[in-house]
Amino acid sequence: MGEVWQAADIRLERWVAVKVVETSADPKVTERFRREALSTTAASHPGTVQVHDVGVEETEYGSIVYLVMELLPGPTLADRLEKQGRFTVEEASEAMVQVARTLTAVHSSGIIHRDIKPSNLVYDGDGRIRVLDFGIAQLASHQAERLTSTRHVMGSLPYISPEQAADNVVGPPSDIYALGCVYFELLTGRAPYAGSEPVSMIYQHVTAPVPHVNDVVTVPSHVDEFVASMMDKDPSRRPTAGEVVAFARRPEVVPAVPVGSRELPAGLKPLALPSSSSSSSAASSAPSVSLVTAVAGVVESAQRTPRSHAAPKPRFLRPRVFAVLLVPVLIALVFSGLTFADALEERSVSSRAMTIAGALPESYELGMDLIFERDALSSDQVPAAVRQAYRQVTDDSIEAWHDDITKVDLADTPSLRERVERTYTVLKSIDAYRTDLEDGDKASTEAAVAAYTDTAYELLDFATEMPNIRNENIYKQVTNLKYVRSASESLGIERTLMVPALMTGKIDEESLEAMSEARTSWQLTSRSFYGDAPKATQKALDKISDGTFADGSRGLVSQNAVVQVINDGSLAGAVRDLETHAPGRPAAQVWSEDMTRFIQLLKDTIVAMTLIVSDDVGEEHRGIQTKVVLSGVLAVAALLAALALLAGMFVLRPLRGRRRSVDG
Incomplete structure (x- = not known):
């Protein structure tokens, strides 16, 4: 609907996108366009396009409604598909993560997009995917009002859901269907259904079997099934x-x-017994099993031999031989029993560790988001749009954390349960604390800052609940997470002080001293964190800091500016360098955008690290489960062997006594 033009905002010296529509052709156009502006604004999120202005312009040719939006450089996913072909599973899945995160926020705002397709998903200047064109989006508050005829289906036919194609009331699942079609197309290079006629396309969406990616290209079966779902x-x-x-x-x-x-699964499934790949472990129990078989045969043979003094008695059936064999079997029994008991204790520890590890990624993400939102809302110099963006990001993190924590069994971890309950108490009142931060009196503001800080620390200290697993690699990773809290605070202080200073062109001695302390803390923290991080995390940290993370990320524009201000004792040199770096843009904007990008990438890297910890804990737990099974089997085998030897000794004693009585 309408045309989109690239235009120059002369007042703010920036390029924008302007969508214009002539209203004379259709009396419903103005209302639909107003709804688009309302939907786009209501869906405000880092993953959507920012609306700058909306209005009506009277011209000699009639009324024109316009919508001024942020201009994104592109390309769209459709452009990317056309030029480079289908995506890998990893590339397509990364695109899905970004779009689905945006849809999570959009759906929570009561909006259904209704036109998700590759050409409406566009890359911004930082390589992130944004969701565009809310032209036919449906607000939950307007579901009863229809602006389309029942004979005219709205949406793009290759991606339209069955319920939308049937012109029924749609909900968030309709957008998921369209996103599934996009996922399918990214992986295969073509849309799931094809046809030249609209009726044919609609018929396939409503009645045809769900196509599978593996009918076109080969991907892991669980990816294929998820796309189909x-x-x-x-x-x-x-x-x-x-x-x-x-x-x-x-x-x-x-x-x-x-x-x-x-x-959720009702309980853990029993582990399968080791396969042939565990031959080395299985071999250790082979002597005991063979001994059981051999002894059983001896006992049976002795029972069938006539109890006559004339029957010859082999030497290996003497009780002394059985007693000698019994010694190593008893040693094996004791050893395997102790190993089994130790494995059970390890399993108890690793089970608790898995419970906590499962909550680490979302907990650390939310903890950092709370600190950054606290600093943004408590500063008068931060623009309202930026504050709203931080609130939205935090709301997304709260929802993700809530989804994860409800799946965690807290019954056997009282301290973790209490930590979660304290966090819940604050998060339920987050809107009230936000109001106090922005508009409250001094006492209310201080109380809100304390609530934000304490809750963030609760989340960033989740790793302290982790029990000590006998795995040095996991121990080092968990210990390294203690630096996240200090890093978040240091970077938060830099942002709180630098943005207002650059906007006003002034910085006092007290702010310089506070920023110097924060910088020192950040440099020490980053060096320690980098040194103890796994190789994969070190590579990610090098990538986001131009190889300077261990030196406080001085390779970044924003961090270098902080060092320059501290060393010079003034803003002049830093402002000059920032404006040189991005001519025509205010120094505060250049610094803030670079810092925001770095913090987001750092947060993603830390969350990825917690995912590695979670995976490593899971792998360790599975190894311990295998140890429990094998040591248990070995203990049972040793016990059976000992009982068989004892039985053999008691059977042979009466035979020996009878022979002596006959000889006498």
């Missing part, structure tokens, strides 16, 4: 946007819950 004809069977994020973040991991199931 997103395109299920039944809206209630499709995953939510949050579930799409959870799956696509780690597409290489087979889901613990089968696709299509919405219930």
Whole structure:
């Protein structure tokens, strides 16, 4: 609907996109356009396009309504597909994570996009995917009002959901269906259904079997099944946007819950016994098993031999031989029994560790977001739009944390349960604390800052609940997470002081001293964190800091400016360098955008590190489970061997006594 032009905002010296529509052709156009502006604004999120202005312009040719939006450089996913071909599983899944995260926020705002397709998903200047064109989006508050005829289906036919194609009331699952079609197209290079006639396309969406990616290209079976579940004809069977994020973040991991199931598993499934690949472990129990078999045969043979003094008695049936064999068997029994008991204790520890590790990624993400929102809301110099963006990011993190923490069994971890309950108490009142931060008196503001800080620390100290697993690598990673709290605080102080200073062109001695202390803390923290991080995390940290993370990320524009201000004792040199770096843009904007980008990438890297910890804890737990099974089997085998030897000794004693009595 309408045309989109690139235009120059002369007042603010920036390029913008302007969407214009002539209203004379259709009396409903103005209302629909107003709804688009309302939907786009209501869906305000880092993953959507920012609206600058909306209005009506009277011209000699009639009324023209216009919508001024942020200009994104592109390309769209459709452009990317056309030029470079289909995506890898990892590339397609990363795109799904970004779009589904945006849809999670959009759906929570009561908005259904209704036109998700590759050409409406565009890359911004930082390589992130934004969701565009809310032209036919439906607000929950307007669901009863229709602006389209029942004979005219709105939406793009290759991606339209069955319920939308049938012109029924749609909900968030409709967007998931369209996103599933996009996922399918990214992986295969073509849309799931093809046809030249609209009727044919609609018929296929409503009645045709759900296509599978593996019918076109080869991908892991669980990826194929998940994409198919997103395109299920039944809206209630499709995953939510949050579930799409959870799956696509780690597409290489087979889901613990089968696709299509919405219930958590009732309990842990029993582990399978080791396969032939565990031959070295199985071999250790072979002597005991063979001994049981041999002794059983001896006992049976002795019972069948006639009890006559004339029957010759082999030497290996003497009780002394059985007693000698019994010694190593008893040693094996004691050793295997102790190993089994130790394995049971390790399993108890690793089970608790798995419970906590499962809550680490979302907990650390939310903890950092709370600190950054606290600093943004408590500063008068931060623009309202930026504050709203921080609030939205935090709300997304709260929802993701809530989804994760409800799946964690807290019954056997009282301290973790109490920590979660304290966090819940604050998060339920987050809106009230936000009001106090922005508009409250001094006492209310201080109380709100304390609540934000304490809750963030509760979340950033989750790793302290982790029990000591006998794995040095996991121990080092968990210990390294203690630096996150200090890093978040240091970077938060830099942002709180630098942005107002650059905007006003002034900085006092007290602010310089506070920033110097924060910089020193950040440099020490980053060096320690980098040194103890796994190789994969070190590579990620090098990438986001131009190889200078261990030196306080001085390779970044924003961090170098902080050092320059501290060393010079003034802003002049830093402002000059920042404006040189991005001519025509205010120094505060250049610094803030670089810092925001760095913090987001750092947060993603830390969350990725917690995911590595979670995976390593899971692998360690599975290894301990195997140890429990093998040591248990060995203990049982040794016990049976000992009983067989004892039985053999008691059987032979009467035979020996009878022979002596006959000889006498």
